[in-house]
Amino acid sequence: MAHETQKAIARQSLLLKSLPEHHIDKLLSHAIWRRYDRGETIFLQEEEAKAVHVVLAGWVKLFRMAPTGAEAVVSVFTRGESFGEAVALRNVPYPVSAEAVSACEIMHIPSPLLLSLMREDPEIGVSILASTFTHLHSLVAQLEQLKAQTGAQRVAEFLLNLSDKVSGGCEVELPYDKMLIAGRLGMKPESLSRAFSRLKPVGVKINRNHAEIADIQGLRDYAERDSSEK
Amino acid sequence: MAHETQKAIARQSLLLKSLPEHHIDKLLSHAIWRRYDRGETIFLQEEEAKAVHVVLAGWVKLFRMAPTGAEAVVSVFTRGESFGEAVALRNVPYPVSAEAVSACEIMHIPSPLLLSLMREDPEIGVSILASTFTHLHSLVAQLEQLKAQTGAQRVAEFLLNLSDKVSGGCEVELPYDKMLIAGRLGMKPESLSRAFSRLKPVGVKINRNHAEIADIQGLRDYAERDSSEK
DNA sequence: GCGATGACATGACAATTGTCAAGTTGTGGC
């Protein structure tokens, strides 16, 4: 059974928060709530989508296995974020696999329920399009990063996204494994290590999962610097 | 004024083809039809989205300009494909810019029209989600390619997608500039040249915009080969 | 036909990254 605090988190998710109260109640009451252990599979690539997933706690990664066996991390989600919307409504197989990278609480909204609500109220469609667009946008941003930035610059941007400060210094916690960070940024763990050392001169100190940024603006300049400048 | 043949092409687009006849007619009658010259801008990143775009003829590229000035090609569209769906319905700025890479015929469907139809009939929302999902999927595939494949392997896959044959040999035409192909595959034109030469031993001959593949299956094996194998 | 232009190929070189191997450190089990 779901705790009230979990329901409160679900209400704040991008997917649900803009919906009218009575729809949210209906979705919450029919949703399936489940806990996943670290490393547990949530669904597999090619599997048929039966639900939309909302993360209430913990971290989830979406990834693809290339035929060669290489793993490509597509996105990483946490509390309040949802995934699988576009797929669930179309009865197509998942293009990616999902796995819990830490212990997780996840709410599953059965897609038939969402579909039937959508036929009642087109506003639901708009809401789903909203989350889908967010994902689309983040994939586009990732593509740009991979194609137009060096490894160290991608790491710099990753660090900047962890902080909400505009200027000055700050300290942030790395939200998950360095191995996963490396995958998310499209590099090997060794390259991530090197990228971190390359950021030292720009005022970044890494200690365990703790990062210290001396000057946010300086780091931002570095991330947006033309790679030909030294 | 739109030719009947253009309307016929529009009807076959992924966006429209699954809609009921009367909706298609309404959308077609209110759409704006326009021709673009090679190199002409269709819209710019950060611009507000006012329409969904359907390509009737020619080629269009979506790209992002990094703050450094580097250009990252996000996708390339041609006849029957549409873009801008998720953005148009949400009154948010475009995350990418669009440019005609050859002379183009493009149909623009005003987003307010689409929105009002959507409130009448939720089926429209499903149709839009369908095209959006297609884009999402293709971005995911691109990410996997960039993260898990070498340059030459990406080129191999690109060639394979141009052919509809399953095995044996074949000849295909490169649909656009090698410069654009390089951008689309996340590399410099020089690297594309090298990738082509690397594909020679696998039975690929390039002559101008004409490619000859000796053995489709052999090329497919190459594309999916573990990069550690030689 | 001729020069200008842009697309493309190629070689040399530098920078970046993957790979392999070795060593360090922290964590959890017992």
Place this chain on the structure above:
DNA sequence: GCCACAACTTGACAATTGTCATGTCATCGC
């Protein structure tokens, strides 16, 4: 406390790619 294991770092080396320079070729305007 000690061991085993996984995460992480570092160095050496090879492979890949970007960069720069040069040269060829086709197209286009005149």
